[in-house]
Amino acid sequence: MSGTQLEQLRQLLAQGATSHGWDNNLWTTLRAQEIIKRYFAIEFCRSHVWHILTDYLGWSAIRPTQQAAKRDDAEIGRWKMEEFPRIERLAKERNAYLVFVDESGFMMTPTIRRTFAPRGSTPVNKICDPHGRVSVIGAITVSPKRTRVGLRYYMLADNMNFRSPGIIESLTQLRGQLCGPTSIVWDQIIIHSSDVVLDYLKTVPEMVTEFFPPICTRTEPSR
Known part of the structure; x- marks a missing residue:
């Protein structure tokens, strides 16, 4: 050519x-x-x-990353330029912690990796509970003067999923650990806006919640 x-x-x-x-x-x-x-x-x-x-052409074989089709990069950019500075300013006025929250789950199944073994003899990893998992909610905290960064987490019992009561328990634990006003920033999953969670937040006015834009996993520090 x-x-x-x-x-x-x-x-x-x-x-x-x-x-x-x-x-x-x-x-x-x-x-x-x-x-x-x-x-x-x-x-x-x-x-x-x-x-x-x-x-x-200078190309190479690369494993692509996945991105949700509904991701709105323009809205994410606007949030970074407009909404986050507003969130940070209001938190500073309240002398509040900035707290970035997200839930995650860990499967207990051992990670499959390559290993050396005799040719023709495939090693076997024995698994007690192939569906075992631990659900965790993590919080990256930034002090009111923006001089210290911390990590807090709350774990559910084995094989449990987060529901409204678990969210409330984690927020209550966080309040006890930080002992001051907080601005929670988390994603827009339904559980964060459930009636039970909203009713709880009404009882703790020192805890303000804000939302990340939809489908922006790379923007969330706690991911």
């Missing part, structure tokens, strides 16, 4: 695989081979297509 054709190929691939009729944006040598054949009427074997992608 000529230099001009290679640049045209680069531009075609940059449009994404979905622009050329595929269901997802994964580029494989088979798909790139089809693009070359479709637009340039040239047929290469897949090994040579790999050579073109890596040596001539």
Whole structure:
């Protein structure tokens, strides 16, 4: 392929695989081979297509990250520029802790990793409870003077999921640990706005809650 054709190929691939009729944006040598054949009427074997992608276009095989289709990057940008400065300013006026909260779960199944073993003899990891898990709510705390950062967490009993009572228990524990006004910033899952949680928050006016924009996992410090 000529230099001009290679640049045209680069531009075609940059449009994404979905622009050329595929269901997802994964580029494989088979798909790139089809693009070359479709637009340039040239047929290469897949090994040579790999050579073109890596040596001539400077591409490499990369595992893509997942991103929710409903993620609104514009709204996330607006939140960072407008909402978070407001949250921080109001917390400072109240001499309050900034607290970033999120829930997570840990499966008790051992992580599968490669290991050396005799050829033909596959090692076996014995698992007592294949569905065992621990639910945890974590909180990154920033002191009122913004000089100290801390980590607090609250764990549920084994194999339990967070519901309104668990959220309230974790907030109560947090109040006891920080002993001062707090501005909680957390995501917009339904449990954070349940009637039970809202009724509890009415009884603790020193605890103010704010929300992250929808679907912004990379924005949340406690993730």
